[in-house]
Amino acid sequence: MSDSHSLSPAEIAFFHQNGYLGPFAAVPLGEMAAIVAHIDAHVLTKDGPNPQTRLQSRHMDSKVVFDLASHPAIIGRMASLYGPDLVLWATNFFNKEPGGKEIPWHQDLNYWPIEPVLNISAWVALDDVRVDNSCVQILPGSHKKVLPHIPSRDGMAFSEEADPSAFSTERLVNMELKPGEFFLFNEKLLHHSEPNRSSRRRLGMSVRVTLPIVKIEQDRSPLHPGHCAIVVRGQDTMGFNRTMSAPTAG
Numbered sequence: 572m573s574d575s576h577s578l579s580p581a582e583i584a585f586f587h588q589n590g591y592l593g594p595f596a597a598v599p600l601g602e603m604a605a606i607v608a609h610i611d612a613h614v615l616t617k618d619g620p621n622p623q624t625r626l627q628s629r630h631m632d633s634k635v636v637f638d639l640a641s642h643p644a645i646i647g648r649m650a651s652l653y654g655p656d657l658v659l660w661a662t663n664f665f666n667k668e669p670g671g672k673e674i675p676w677h678q679d680l681n682y683w684p685i686e687p688v689l690n691i692s693a694w695v696a697l698d699d700v701r702v703d704n705s706c707v708q709i710l711p712g713s714h715k716k717v718l719p720h721i722p723s724r725d726g727m728a729f730s731e732e733a734d735p736s737a738f739s740t741e742r743l744v745n746m747e748l749k750p751g752e753f754f755l756f757n758e759k760l761l762h763h764s765e766p767n768r769s770s771r772r773r774l775g776m777s778v779r780v781t782l783p784i785v786k787i788e789q790d791r792s793p794l795h796p797g798h799c800a801i802v803v804r805g806q807d808t809m810g811f812n813r814t815m816s817a818p819t820a821g
């Protein structure tokens with residue numbers, strides 16, 4: 572398939588070797604300011620589809636969030652890696668106010684109710700994200716091994732973390748991003764973020780995309796009753812999951 576956002580053979584090889592790719596630009600800075608202002612004023616201030624948290628599944632009830640999550644710059648690149656039929660099954664805002672906690676090193680497949688566990692994520696910056704306000708850090712090549720996860724040490728934002736004795740963080744890469752930029756990573760890449768030691772907020776959104784062959788346990792935590800996925804490229808060739816049309820407002 573030809574697409575202005577297709578990846579080159581060298582980029583595809585890099586992703587297979589390292590488990591991540593980017594950063595890339597999706598939305599120019601000027602346009603992104605209006606998107607972030609809308610999300611702050613009209614999305615994060617209101618309840619969404621999951622009564623437990625306003626940060627999750629807003630692709631279901633906000634056109635602005637859906638349009639950002641399914642931006643051609645993101646989905647076109649994902650299609651170069653995962654093929655023509657793509658299902659957006661989760662969106663999560665990761666908001667770290669000043670003083671926000673460390674997110675421990677982890678592999679996402681440890682937490683997800685999907686089978687088989689096959690996913691590509693985009694982490695999209697809404698704020699300017701630097702080392703001092705806790706950009707995501709990744710370990711290139713760490714996707715080649717599934718690590719045990721154990722109860723987290725005190726003070727972490729997640730209850731489970733990858734066993735710290737099973738890997739070294741010497742070769743970590745800081746994913747510093749401007750608003751509207753993103754990077755891609757797969758379900759086994761080890762990633763982490765430090766506490767937010769700055770006086771600036773750090774808001775990002777994770778966009779999770781899978782294939783029609785993957786069964787999503789949609790009523791199970793961390794998802795929620797009423798959860799729906801949305802086909803963002805091609806077709807749902809299997810019909811295993813609840814899907815909906817893209818929101819037209821919000």
Ligand SMILES: O=C(O)CCC(=O)C(=O)O
Binds near residue numbers: 665679694763775777
């Ligand atoms: O935002 C962060 O610091 C971590 C994000 C994360 O764990 C993810 O997107 O899977």
